[in-house]
Amino acid sequence: MTHFDPKALADLRRSIDAVDDQVLALLNRRAGLAAEVGRLKSEVAPEALFHAPKREREVLNRLEAENPGPFPGAAVRTIFQEIMSACLSLEKPLRVAFLGPEGTFTHLAARHQFGGSSQALPQGTIQAVFQAVERAHADYGVVPVENATEGAVDTTLDAFLDSPLRICAEILLPVDQALLLRPELELGSVRRVYSHPQALGQCRRWLEAHLPQADRIEAPSTSEAARLAREDAEGAAVASELAAELFGLRVAETRIQDLAANATRFVVLGPKAAEPTGRDRTTLLAMAQDGPGALLRLLEPLARRGLNLSRIQSRPTRRKLWEYAFFLDVEGHAEDPLMHEALVELQSACASLKVLGSYPQAVMEGAR
Numbered sequence: 001m002t003h004f005d006p007k008a009l010a011d012l013r014r015s016i017d018a019v020d021d022q023v024l025a026l027l028n029r030r031a032g033l034a035a036e037v038g039r040l041k042s043e044v045a046p047e048a049l050f051h052a053p054k055r056e057r058e059v060l061n062r063l064e065a066e067n068p069g070p071f072p073g074a075a076v077r078t079i080f081q082e083i084m085s086a087c088l089s090l091e092k093p094l095r096v097a098f099l100g101p102e103g104t105f106t107h108l109a110a111r112h113q114f115g116g117s118s119q120a121l122p123q124g125t126i127q128a129v130f131q132a133v134e135r136a137h138a139d140y141g142v143v144p145v146e147n148a149t150e151g152a153v154d155t156t157l158d159a160f161l162d163s164p165l166r167i168c169a170e171i172l173l174p175v176d177q178a179l180l181l182r183p184e185l186e187l188g189s190v191r192r193v194y195s196h197p198q199a200l201g202q203c204r205r206w207l208e209a210h211l212p213q214a215d216r217i218e219a220p221s222t223s224e225a226a227r228l229a230r231e232d233a234e235g236a237a238v239a240s241e242l243a244a245e246l247f248g249l250r251v252a253e254t255r256i257q258d259l260a261a262n263a264t265r266f267v268v269l270g271p272k273a274a275e276p277t278g279r280d281r282t283t284l285l286a287m288a289q290d291g292p293g294a295l296l297r298l299l300e301p302l303a304r305r306g307l308n309l310s311r312i313q314s315r316p317t318r319r320k321l322w323e324y325a326f327f328l329d330v331e332g333h334a335e336d337p338l339m340h341e342a343l344v345e346l347q348s349a350c351a352s353l354k355v356l357g358s359y360p361q362a363v364m365e366g367a368r
């Protein structure tokens with residue numbers, strides 16, 4: 001065994017301190033430059049959104065590609081996302097509405113996309129997130145749209161039917177559900193399990209096996225479920241580990257979802273369309289014309305051009321009996337020539353067609 005040398009450790013830590021001082025000085029120099037960018041922008045358009053997602057993507061891609069290591073590439077992205085979020089807060093803080101309360105998976109997704117220095121505006125419902133952006137109380141909104149186990153989030157799809165908002169980004173996050181209990185409570189004494197219906201669905205088998213005696217009680221969000229469990233002497237919640245921390249609960253079991261690789265896809269509602277990146281996705285909202293072959297006429301213009309349809313979902317329009325709206329996710333950007341051609345053709349094949357947005361395809365966090 002080698003001899004532990006406390007002096008060598010102290011020396012190394014002193015060297016780390018010196019490097020940290022340099023990192024801090026450089027961060028402040030960077031913040032000064034960003035503040036100058038902010039002043040420049042406010043001279044041109046004081047009311048404009050200062051957030052520049054394309055520039056952020058370029059910065060992250062360049063730094064990750066040029067990173068010689070040993071500093072981990074994924075950490076380069078996370079840290080520089082935070083640095084840019086902090087720099088932007090000096091220019092003009094970004095207001096981000098999301099399905100709250102704080103601690104939901106949607107909150108995690110919003111932080112992942114916009115960093116911790118953005119202003120978090122938790123909303124009670126998915127509809128309220130849409131309204132916050134529509135009324136310009138928020139610059140962006142983050143809502144869940146699809147889960148790997150449970151499928152579509154119908155409330156989000158329905159909100160698009162009545163909203164002028166567009167999708168400007170998507171976020172893909174692994175979702176690990178945990179069973180949270182009051183610190184003194186044992187699993188056998190639980191009588192009620194609170195959670196969002198989607199989360200209860202994701203953990204159906206685990207709950208049947210381990211808590212057959214408990215009633216399932218639906219809550220508007222996983223964090224709200226954690227708050228309810230905190231107030232119920234015989235209650236538990238299915239929520240994130242972050243919610244346990246925020247609401248003073250104990251994590252009785254982690255990763256209780258039926259599908260180990262559970263993930264949720266979120267979309268970002270925003271004011272501006274995203275520019276093409278070469279690896280994009282387009283979401284369309286189409287009302288098919290009534291009559292035989294209507295769905296075929298919707299798909300054919302895409303298939304003929306080899307455009308990959310990654311998802312199709314239908315929802316009743318609630319305007320007319322048996323009338324359906326189709327949500328289509330197609331790989332590519334609306335400005336790509338082939339996609340553009342297909343959209344023109346689709347326009348005449350549908351009763352109505354709306355491009356909900358073209359945006360960069362998300363890569364699962366931690367899988368870059």
Ligand SMILES: O=C(O)C(=O)C[C@]1(C(=O)O)C=C[C@@H](O)C=C1
Nearest residue numbers: 034037051052055056084087088
């Ligand atoms: O380059 C800009 O436009 C900036 O505002 C600077 C900066 C940055 O910190 O690098 C900050 C926020 C933007 O979203 C993009 C980049």
